[in-house]
Amino acid sequence: MTTNHGPAPFATARLDAEPLRVAYADEMAAVLADPALYAFTGGAPESAERLRARYARQTAGSPDPDELWWNWVLRIRDEGRLAGYVQATVRGSGAEIAWVIGTEHQGRGYATEAARGLVAHLLGGGAVRTVVAHVHPDHAASAAVAAAAGLVRTGEWEDGEERWRRGER
Numbered sequence: 802m803t804t805n806h807g808p809a810p811f812a813t814a815r816l817d818a819e820p821l822r823v824a825y826a827d828e829m830a831a832v833l834a835d836p837a838l839y840a841f842t843g844g845a846p847e848s849a850e851r852l853r854a855r856y857a858r859q860t861a862g863s864p865d866p867d868e869l870w871w872n873w874v875l876r877i878r879d880e881g882r883l884a885g886y887v888q889a890t891v892r893g894s895g896a897e898i899a900w901v902i903g904t905e906h907q908g909r910g911y912a913t914e915a916a917r918g919l920v921a922h923l924l925g926g927g928a929v930r931t932v933v934a935h936v937h938p939d940h941a942a943s944a945a946v947a948a949a950a951g952l953v954r955t956g957e958w959e960d961g962e963e964r965w966r967r968g969e970r
Contacts (some may be wrong), residue, residue, distance in 0.1 A: 807860065808871035808889075814849070814920035816911060818887060821860055821872035826852035826882045829874065829875065830901035841937040857954055868892045872887045875915050893930040894969070896923050900946065912942070916950040920967060931968035938963055 811818045830849040839845055841868075856872075863870045869891040875884050879885055885902035898919055902912045916934075922931040934941045938961075944963070952965035 807862070808873060809924040809967075810873070811918055812878075813914045816884070816915055816918065817876045817878050818873035818915065818922075819876055821856055821886070823853050823856045823860060823875055825874050826856050826885065827888070828849075829836060832883050832947075833901070835904040838854075838901070838904055839945070839968070841940040854882060871896075871916070874964075875911065877911070885915070887915050888940060889916060889919065889923060889932075891923075891929060894929060895933065897933045898933070899934065900943075907942075912946045913949045916946045920950045920952070924968060926969070929968075931966065934965045935962035936963070936965055937950045 808820050810820060827849045830847065830852050833852075834846045836845060838879050846868075848857050857875040859870055859872050870888070871891060872886060874886050874902045876882065877884050883903075884906040885900065887898065887900045891899045896914070900912050900916045900919070902915070923932055932950075932952065934943075936947050944965075947965040950967070952967045955964045955966050957964040
């Protein structure tokens with residue numbers, strides 16, 4: 802699941818999940834450029850320069866030694882282009898996950914495929930036993946992705962988002 806330098810890559814039927822590198826910032830800035838992408842999460846598109854700075858912080862790792870920041874970009878294998886990212890914050894045997902697919906690539910099942918692949922990757926290594934995602938109550942597409950990845954609603958809320966969980970309690 803991990804290497805000495807961070808998360809291990811993984812693959813799904815159509816996507817290659819490659820560990821985040823600062824060098825991806827230019828391409829990812831274009832993938833994440835649509836303001837509509839932030840309707841449920843808040844924020845706005847970031848420039849390549851800002852993404853480079855954020856990716857440098859993320860790849861350096863958490864300042865908390867008990868927390869791991871694992872981030873992957875998603876490459877559409879047949880096209881060679883990046884389509885979005887997945888991430889996991891791992892603490893103990895639990896991981897909190899998120900997924901984002903650029904607007905241009907939505908509607909093709911990539912988010913579901915990526916989330917399923919991420920959950921399988923995390924749970925398949927043995928160290929992670931619980932996976933949690935936070936989904937905005939009005940974001941039907943993300944709720945469908947969470948359900949397809951085997952997560953279930955918990956009825957718990959945090960910062961206006963519902964917690965979905967798979968694995969041990």
